[in-house]
Amino acid sequence: MSFKRSDCPITNVLDTLGDKWTLLVIRDLVLGKRRYQEFLSSPERIASNILADRLAKLEAAGLVTRRAYQQNPARHEYLLTKKGRGLEPVLEAIIVWGKKHYPGTKRFPTVRQGFGAIKP
Amino acid sequence: MSFKRSDCPITNVLDTLGDKWTLLVIRDLVLGKRRYQEFLSSPERIASNILADRLAKLEAAGLVTRRAYQQNPARHEYLLTKKGRGLEPVLEAIIVWGKKHYPGTKRFPTVRQGFGAIKP
DNA sequence: CTAGTCACTTGCGAAATGCAAGTTACTAGA
């Protein structure tokens, strides 16, 4: 990314995370989801092309790494980088405010990892 | 807002704040800006129709109140509600992460209030 | 040889965005 709207940290964060989907993908990653189909199966029903776009952008931004967890057939998983995990306090602050002002909302549970996954 | 994407607090927050401009308006309000022209003059150069739209949505969401600070000619100012001020920890977390990962960015200074403004 | 899964990609109509210009209402100065 070359053009910057300003040198405000908030502005720059919004230029990568400021939409209705990116932070939800990161939420899923924080909760332990790793695979394309897992993200697709979240209740918000992200469209597959939007998901592919967001994962590519997150990888380009260094928040996520993509790696094959098996060959034949090739299957990939996505993991948060250290930079990506650094967003947890942001998500935490959002959850605190959200739970207070949107009654009935609840923090989602972490996802148990299946047997096929490689440990980090 | 009637349809909910999910009962996740993050999702619901993103449905009101999840775009490239809304949180910047809130940032300006937190910094002490109150008037339409002040928001327009921020370095990110928000378009006036987008600003009007966001202020209306923020008022509808109960994050902001609009009031006349003078008559003849009528002039208005916008102030954060308690609910709106509750977002400060979110902004704070974003600033911390943003400053770390976007070198050269700096927290913006608060705005001195002019003499015409009514004290909160 | 058929069906199924995974990880995407493509097409296209709908919605959001961004830029410029216009509007209304009032004040201050020549």
Add this chain to the structure above:
DNA sequence: TCTAGTAACTTGCATTTCGCAAGTGACTAG
């Protein structure tokens, strides 16, 4: 009185992004 200026928006319209549905290619299991 006439002109210019400011504040707070609104309108028109071209560009961009989004979102739904369907399609693709590689592979496996039965």
